Amino acid sequence: MKNVSALFQKEMRTYFTSPIAYAVMVVFLLISGYFFYGILSSFVDFSMRAAFQAQMYRMPMPKLNVNELAIRPLFQNLSVILIFMLPMITMRLFSEEKSSGTIELLYTSPITKVETILGKYLAALALYVIMILLTMVHQAFFFLYGNPEVGPVIAGYMGVLLMGAGFLSLGLLISTLTENQIIAAVIGFGVFLLLWAIGWLSNFVGPGLGRILSYLSIFEHFDDFAKGVIDTRDIVFYLSFIFFGLYLTYRSLESSRWR
Amino acid sequence: MIEVKGLTKYYGPKMAISQVTFRVQKGEILGLLGPNAAGKTTTIRILTCYMPATEGSARVAGFDVFEDSLEVRRRIGYLPENPPLYNDMTVTQYLDFVSKIKGVDGYDRKKKVQEITDLCHIEDVRDTLIGKLSKGYKQRVGLAQALVHDPEIIILDEPTIGLDPKQIIEVRELVKNLGGKHTVILSSHILPEVSQVCQRVVIINEGLVVAEDTPENLTSQLKGAERLFLDVEGPAQEVAQKIENLAGITQVTLEGSTRQGRSGFLVESELNRDVRKELAATIIRGGWGLLEMRPVGMSLEEIFLHLTTKEEEVDAR
Numbered sequence: 083m084k085n086v087s088a089l090f091q092k093e094m095r096t097y098f099t100s101p102i103a104y105a106v107m108v109v110f111l112l113i114s115g116y117f118f119y120g121i122l123s124s125f126v127d128f129s130m131r132a133a134f135q136a137q138m139y140r141m142p143m144p145k146l147n148v149n150e151l152a153i154r155p156l157f158q159n160l161s162v163i164l165i166f167m168l169p170m171i172t173m174r175l176f177s178e179e180k181s182s183g184t185i186e187l188l189y190t191s192p193i194t195k196v197e198t199i200l201g202k203y204l205a206a207l208a209l210y211v212i213m214i215l216l217t218m219v220h221q222a223f224f225f226l227y228g229n230p231e232v233g234p235v236i237a238g239y240m241g242v243l244l245m246g247a248g249f250l251s252l253g254l255l256i257s258t259l260t261e262n263q264i265i266a267a268v269i270g271f272g273v274f275l276l277l278w279a280i281g282w283l284s285n286f287v288g289p290g291l292g293r294i295l296s297y298l299s300i301f302e303h304f305d306d307f308a309k310g311v312i313d314t315r316d317i318v319f320y321l322s323f324i325f326f327g328l329y330l331t332y333r334s335l336e337s338s339r340w341r
Numbered sequence: 342m343i344e345v346k347g348l349t350k351y352y353g354p355k356m357a358i359s360q361v362t363f364r365v366q367k368g369e370i371l372g373l374l375g376p377n378a379a380g381k382t383t384t385i386r387i388l389t390c391y392m393p394a395t396e397g398s399a400r401v402a403g404f405d406v407f408e409d410s411l412e413v414r415r416r417i418g419y420l421p422e423n424p425p426l427y428n429d430m431t432v433t434q435y436l437d438f439v440s441k442i443k444g445v446d447g448y449d450r451k452k453k454v455q456e457i458t459d460l461c462h463i464e465d466v467r468d469t470l471i472g473k474l475s476k477g478y479k480q481r482v483g484l485a486q487a488l489v490h491d492p493e494i495i496i497l498d499e500p501t502i503g504l505d506p507k508q509i510i511e512v513r514e515l516v517k518n519l520g521g522k523h524t525v526i527l528s529s530h531i532l533p534e535v536s537q538v539c540q541r542v543v544i545i546n547e548g549l550v551v552a553e554d555t556p557e558n559l560t561s562q563l564k565g566a567e568r569l570f571l572d573v574e575g576p577a578q579e580v581a582q583k584i585e586n587l588a589g590i591t592q593v594t595l596e597g598s599t600r601q602g603r604s605g606f607l608v609e610s611e612l613n614r615d616v617r618k619e620l621a622a623t624i625i626r627g628g629w630g631l632l633e634m635r636p637v638g639m640s641l642e643e644i645f646l647h648l649t650t651k652e653e654e655v656d657a658r
């Protein structure tokens with residue numbers, strides 16, 4: 083446990099002394115802020131038109147659903163942005179240790195691989211949590227000026243957290259495969275995007291394979307959360323995804339020593 | 342303390358070391374000497390549990406490096422040939438991190454980091470980012486890292502590389518003082534370095550152990566002598582006498598003779614003097630048959646030659 087925390091602290095320090103953390107957070111906030119602004123304006127536009135029509139036809143003002151019209155699209159957008167941001171967080175975790183030779187220090191110190199993996203994973207996760215906490219500012223607007231239900235917002239955040247945690251475990255695995263951070267990031271984008279979109283294919287292949295593909299699709303599971311539905315099957319999916327990613331990371335480290 | 346038996350390592354199809362065997366006693370300083378690509382780093386990486394051997398076994402402090410790797414890693418301090426440094430940490434932060442993962446408790450840590458900073462003369466850069474240090478200072482931080490947790494066994498892979506002559510002497514002195522209390526393995530391709538610091542030397546070349554002895558024995562065996570083996574057909578006594586009288590020959594030993602009047606001789610001559618022409622001429626003039634003449638122990642000498650010429654560059658500051 084002490085070793086996990088030592089590694090965790092070391093990784094956090096690296097994130098925040100090198101500009102990585104700030105760059106990722108600033109870019110993420112700018113882009114998600116941009117989308118938030120877009121969604122908010124179209125929502126305002128829509129509700130103005132609805133109010134205008136109601137007045138024209140002397141009908142009662144319709145009750146607009148903030149959750150359906152604004153918050154769900156916001157979470158969906160967030161999930162796409164994350165596909166591009168998360169590889170930046172994981173790309174250096176192992177590849178940098180490999181290219182600078184510091185992996186030799188870790189391997190010859192009395193720490194286990196599991197401790198190393200956990201320390202690094204938790205640091206990436208912590209940075210990620212900070213990132214999404216910052217987006218709560220956007221949500222605050224909805225609560226100040228709209229009247230959304232709290233439940234779906236919480237569900238949405240849960241989905242974002244679980245999806246990101248899954249991607250991070252996969253990113254960690256990818257960073258063990260190469261010494262080059264850029265390559266780790268590029269493979270990360272590719273794999274994340276594919277997993278996100280793999281469900282589309284399910285319409286074109288046979289029903290059996292289709293069901294498997296849509297089950298594997300990160301997006302399908304995420305969409306439930308974005309709609310405000312917390313389904314244990316989705317939670318189980320993401321948790322096993324995380325576990326599987328970390329397990330493969332472990333196997334990858336084991337086998338690279340034999341080469 | 343350290344027991345290496347039949348260690349063999351292949352990188353894919355390429356053999357890096359083969360059947361490397363040696364022992365190190367508690368408190369001893371052992372030198373691992375060999376030219377580039379001899380297999381020093383490979384041997385060391387197996388001993389430090391960085392990678393497993395293809396064949397053979399190694400025990401460190403009674404623990405197998407493969408079976409009980411965690412126990413082994415608790416007991417060693419290791420300076421790899423490229424010091425494993427994090428450029429975005431300050432020296433103190435780095436040493437603190439290393440001592441943490443080496444299992445030094447919080448109470449001791451500050452003191453240990455302080456002590457090692459003083460010992461390795463890096464006080465004046467303690468709050469500098471490692472990425473901004475010069476090569477020599479980085480090397481010293483690497484050394485500090487290997488010693489910070491006061492390990493039983495210390496393994497240093499070419500610790501003086503990249504240092505200036507004054508620092509080289511300092512580091513050699515430091516390593517020498519580690520002996521007795523710690524068991525040390527030091528790899529180097531510089532013969533004088535090893536003979537100054539170590540009590541025993543293992544020489545590897547092309548993955549094989551070619552010699553193992555004290556530095557004194559090794560050097561006296563080879564220094565000041567060029568050795569040839571002769572196979573001559575003729576009366577042993579007479580031949581020996583004739584050869585001995587030649588200029589430049591220091592010693593002739595009869596290596597055994599056969600009934601057909603053939604004898605083998607080991608002829609030693611002064612260093613840097615080729616006596617082969619005179620030897621051949623003398624034997625022919627005597628009417629005897631020269632069946633064979635070949636240099637002996639050439640491979641070892643070559644290694645030494647290689648190693649000593651390297652050091653001349655260093656000494657010619």
Ligand SMILES: Nc1ncnc2c1ncn2[C@@H]1O[C@H](COP(=O)(O)OP(=O)(O)OP(=O)(O)O)[C@@H](O)[C@H]1O
Nearest residue numbers: 352356357375376377378379380381382383384530
């Ligand atoms: N990771 C590797 N993959 C393939 N071959 C390797 C690897 N590491 C070392 N070798 C080969 O193994 C042999 C021994 O290398 P090693 O690094 O052990 O030599 P060394 O004695 O440390 O040399 P030097 O003095 O140059 O550091 C060399 O021929 C080298 O090319």
Ligand SMILES: [Mg+2]
Nearest residue numbers: 381382383422
């Ligand atoms: Mg080497």
